[in-house]
Amino acid sequence: MVQKNSLTKIVIIMGPTAVGKTEISNICAYNNFAEIINTDASSFRKGLTIGTAKPLKNEMLVKHHFIDFLEPIEDFSIMDFQKLAREKINELTKKNKNVILVGGSGLYINSVIMDYKFNEVKMDKSDPYINLSNEEVHEILAKLDYETSLKIHYNNRRRVLRAIKIAKNSSLKISDNITNKYLYDCLPIFINTDREILYKRINDRVKEMLNNGWFEEVSKLKGLGVDVSKIKEIGYYEVAKYLDQKISYDELVEIISKKTRNYAKRQITWFKNKIKSIEVLIDYDNIDLTINKINSMIYDFLKE
Numbered sequence: 001m002v003q004k005n006s007l008t009k010i011v012i013i014m015g016p017t018a019v020g021k022t023e024i025s026n027i028c029a030y031n032n033f034a035e036i037i038n039t040d041a042s043s044f045r046k047g048l049t050i051g052t053a054k055p056l057k058n059e060m061l062v063k064h065h066f067i068d069f070l071e072p073i074e075d076f077s078i079m080d081f082q083k084l085a086r087e088k089i090n091e092l093t094k095k096n097k098n099v100i101l102v103g104g105s106g107l108y109i110n111s112v113i114m115d116y117k118f119n120e121v122k123m124d125k126s127d128p129y130i131n132l133s134n135e136e137v138h139e140i141l142a143k144l145d146y147e148t149s150l151k152i153h154y155n156n157r158r159r160v161l162r163a164i165k166i167a168k169n170s171s172l173k174i175s176d177n178i179t180n181k182y183l184y185d186c187l188p189i190f191i192n193t194d195r196e197i198l199y200k201r202i203n204d205r206v207k208e209m210l211n212n213g214w215f216e217e218v219s220k221l222k223g224l225g226v227d228v229s230k231i232k233e234i235g236y237y238e239v240a241k242y243l244d245q246k247i248s249y250d251e252l253v254e255i256i257s258k259k260t261r262n263y264a265k266r267q268i269t270w271f272k273n274k275i276k277s278i279e280v281l282i283d284y285d286n287i288d289l290t291i292n293k294i295n296s297m298i299y300d301f302l303k304e
Contacts, residue, residue, distance in 0.1 A: 015191035039103030153232030188277035
């Protein structure tokens with residue numbers, strides 16, 4: 001537990017992609033009279049369901065907030081999310097509902113629970129890097145603020161340019177604007193597993209998603225006129241390339257699996273270094289044991 005005081009109590013269930021957060025948090029929220037605030041940025045957007053392993057409505061035991069509320073490539077910042085999430089926490093607290101933040105987007109979690117300050121800058125309409133490609137501009141951002149570059153797709157040029165300007169003109173980078181001050185009384189639970197087990201789950205899930213409608217999902221997006229190249233969520237651009245016969249199926253599986261494994265590795269590093277938490281290792285052979293353990297931790301925390 002991070003703090004013991006009169007602040008609003010917030011439970012956080014976080015962990016790398018494919019570790020099993022959705023199932024565990026759903027049951028724990030149900031058992032503890034809580035609603036879930038989704039902090040997985042990939043689940044914010046409509047139409048991105050299969051490829052993001054988004055929780056489905058018929059599987060939700062409790063109310064989930066901030067799922068399917070944005071268009072596929074609609075601009076939405078961490079600052080926007082911070083404001084909405086804190087408003088939702090206040091709303092639920094007034095209704096005597098417990099709150100569980102769930103997700104794998106560490107920067108989004110920290111922006112809500114910590115004293116995270118944003119540096120607003122006015123953007124010029126001119127593009128100082130007009131002669132550079134999107135990838136080259138994104139590389140500039142990565143050198144200035146690597147953590148932020150991981151959160152912005154290189155084809156979202158406007159957001160990349162904004163992040164570069166903040167990094168150059170502010171005393172703090174976007175990813176550094178978090179202090180050690182918590183705004184809530186938090187119980188951060190970090191769900192993890194052995195690296196080899198996680199990577200196998202990721203590899204298996206990629207194939208499962210491709211077999212369960214991901215091709216059709218991307219085809220529908222393209223049919224609606226969505227520029228899939230601007231979708232930053234892992235795999236959508238690659239699936240579109242496969243549909244356009246630019247890469248083979250084996251290449252598709254390998255690229256998405258590798259990108260997802262690398263993303264999971266970065267997530268684990270973030271959670272271990274950026275926020276103090278209680279690590280819980282999942283026993284997949286006895287998932288109920290893990291759920292009961294987390295349930296007990298949440299119950300004891302909330303009754304204090």
